Amino acid sequence: MQYPQQICILGATGSIGTSTLDVISRHPDKFKVFALSGMNQLTKLAEQIRTFVPNYAVVKDAAAVKELKQILGASIGKTTLLHSKQGLIDIASASEVDCVMSAIVGAAGLLPTLAAVTSGKRILLANKEALVMSGELFINAVNKHKAQLIPIDSEHNAIFQCLPSDFIYGDKQASGISHLLLTGSGGPFRELPLAQFSHVTPAQACAHPNWSMGQKISIDSASMMNKGLEFIEAKWLFGFNEDDIEVVIHPQSTIHSMVQYVDGSVIAQMGNPDMRTPIAHGLAYPNRIESGVGPLNFAQLSNLSFSTPCKKRFPNLFLAIQASKSGQAATTTLNAANEVAVDAFLQGKVNFSQINTVNDMTLQKQNTSSLTCIDSIIEHDASSRILAHQIIKELV
Numbered sequence: 001m002q003y004p005q006q007i008c009i010l011g012a013t014g015s016i017g018t019s020t021l022d023v024i025s026r027h028p029d030k031f032k033v034f035a036l037s038g039m040n041q042l043t044k045l046a047e048q049i050r051t052f053v054p055n056y057a058v059v060k061d062a063a064a065v066k067e068l069k070q071i072l073g074a075s076i077g078k079t080t081l082l083h084s085k086q087g088l089i090d091i092a093s094a095s096e097v098d099c100v101m102s103a104i105v106g107a108a109g110l111l112p113t114l115a116a117v118t119s120g121k122r123i124l125l126a127n128k129e130a131l132v133m134s135g136e137l138f139i140n141a142v143n144k145h146k147a148q149l150i151p152i153d154s155e156h157n158a159i160f161q162c163l164p165s166d167f168i169y170g171d172k173q174a175s176g177i178s179h180l181l182l183t184g185s186g187g188p189f190r191e192l193p194l195a196q197f198s199h200v201t202p203a204q205a206c207a208h209p210n211w212s213m214g215q216k217i218s219i220d221s222a223s224m225m226n227k228g229l230e231f232i233e234a235k236w237l238f239g240f241n242e243d244d245i246e247v248v249i250h251p252q253s254t255i256h257s258m259v260q261y262v263d264g265s266v267i268a269q270m271g272n273p274d275m276r277t278p279i280a281h282g283l284a285y286p287n288r289i290e291s292g293v294g295p296l297n298f299a300q301l302s303n304l305s306f307s308t309p310c311k312k313r314f315p316n317l318f319l320a321i322q323a324s325k326s327g328q329a330a331t332t333t334l335n336a337a338n339e340v341a342v343d344a345f346l347q348g349k350v351n352f353s354q355i356n357t358v359n360d361m362t363l364q365k366q367n368t369s370s371l372t373c374i375d376s377i378i379e380h381d382a383s384s385r386i387l388a389h390q391i392i393k394e395l396v
């Protein structure tokens with residue numbers, strides 16, 4: 001690895017983006033911020049521009065460029081402001097960039113992340129939805145363009161750390177691996193009586209017991225759709241079959257995931273629940289750098305517990321596993337339906353239990369045509385969203 005690395009952060013104003021800048025700020029000799037992007041939080045983006053002085057910053061549209069210019073005034077410095085999808089694609093594929101942090105939430109992250117892939121960058125992948133939407137196509141592009149894909153999602157980064165360094169994609173036999181153990185906390189409703197699920201508020205659903213994250217992933221954690229998306233993400237990142245991935249509920253989020261080997265050994269990655277650890281690991285890989293996360297205090301770890309997820313409580317997890325077995329069209333459909341349903345829940349249009357109803361019904365109504373190119377994936381995503389909106393209209 002040649003320092004300094006020029007870094008592009010897609011989704012800089014979000015939870016992962018902010019943690020990434022925190023790690024980078026600890027290592028000014030190693031990382032330079034080349035480009036940042038934000039969507040609605042322009043004041044926060046302006047503050048980041050003043051602090052990190054990137055070459056480029058990308059916002060939603062021309063009106064946002066104008067507003068950001070006004071906020072920045074003379075402190076705009078050398079930063080050029082771009083906008084729209086094309087602006088994101090331009091910064092993700094710029095020749096000066098070594099490494100792209102993919103931290104936009106949802107389907108909006110797909111095209112800029114793919115632009116980084118086809119430009120052969122090192123990609124730090126937090127945006128799991130991109131991989132859920134485009135699985136095989138995404139991995140084929142990584143291989144074709146010799147991009148380097150490093151998982152940032154805490155579970156997948158943990159598995160990446162627990163696999164042998166010479167692990168060959170999809171070849172569990174050669175490495176003596178039995179299966180992957182994907183841990184999930186069970187979220188804020190792990191013990192809530194089932195009858196109360198349809199009455200929970202967005203604030204309650206967003207109150208994750210262990211992690212501080214953006215709204216969408218927090219709701220997904222509460223329904224365990226997050227673990228369903230992560231199941232599909234693990235399949236594509238490591239080349240495993242559905243039968244080789246087991247989801248384990250671990251409420252403390254101290255073990256971030258594990259690899260079970262055929263000789264009975266289990267290798268786990270542990271740490272305090274703070275995304276700066278996987279982010280620092282990805283930024284410096286294969287080296288290690290200080291992240292700002294303190295050491296685990298084992299004397300205070302009174303209890304590490306584990307259990308099996310329940311289908312009645314977390315139907316979204318099982319829907320996602322089923323979709324994974326069905327194939328690409330099903331996982332693209334599920335991702336789109338879930339984004340629409342979570343948004344509707346946040347707006348008070350559907351209740352928490354109806355997120356699963358919308359996901360299930362959209363999967364039943366949508367076709368399962370084969371999706372072999374990016375245009376067909378984008379089209380399928382769009383038509384699934386239309387179906388999900390129709391289903392919501394009929395529900396309310």
Ligand SMILES: NC(=O)C1=CN([C@@H]2O[C@H](COP(=O)(O)OP(=O)(O)OC[C@H]3O[C@@H](n4cnc5c(N)ncnc54)[C@H](OP(=O)(O)O)[C@@H]3O)[C@@H](O)[C@H]2O)C=CC1
Pocket residue numbers: 010011012013014015016017037038039040041042102103104105106108126127128129152153154211212213214215216217275
């Ligand atoms: N937070 C976490 O700890 C973890 C997150 N992840 C994954 O990382 C990704 C980001 O999550 P998180 O940081 O929590 O999310 P946040 O909601 O906190 O941040 C999302 C970022 O994306 C920007 N954004 C939102 N919508 C769009 C859009 N349509 N076009 C362009 N930019 C957009 C936001 O801009 P703005 O805020 O300015 O509106 C913000 O910068 C998700 O895919 C999530 O699943 C994975 C593991 C852990």
Ligand SMILES: CC(=O)[C@@H](O)[C@H](O)COP(=O)(O)O
Pocket residue numbers: 153154155183184185186187211217220221222226227275
């Ligand atoms: C930090 C991270 O990676 C999240 O995806 C986290 O795992 C969410 O917690 P759950 O395990 O409750 O989904």
Ligand SMILES: [Mn+2]
Pocket residue numbers: 153154155230
């Ligand atoms: Mn995760």
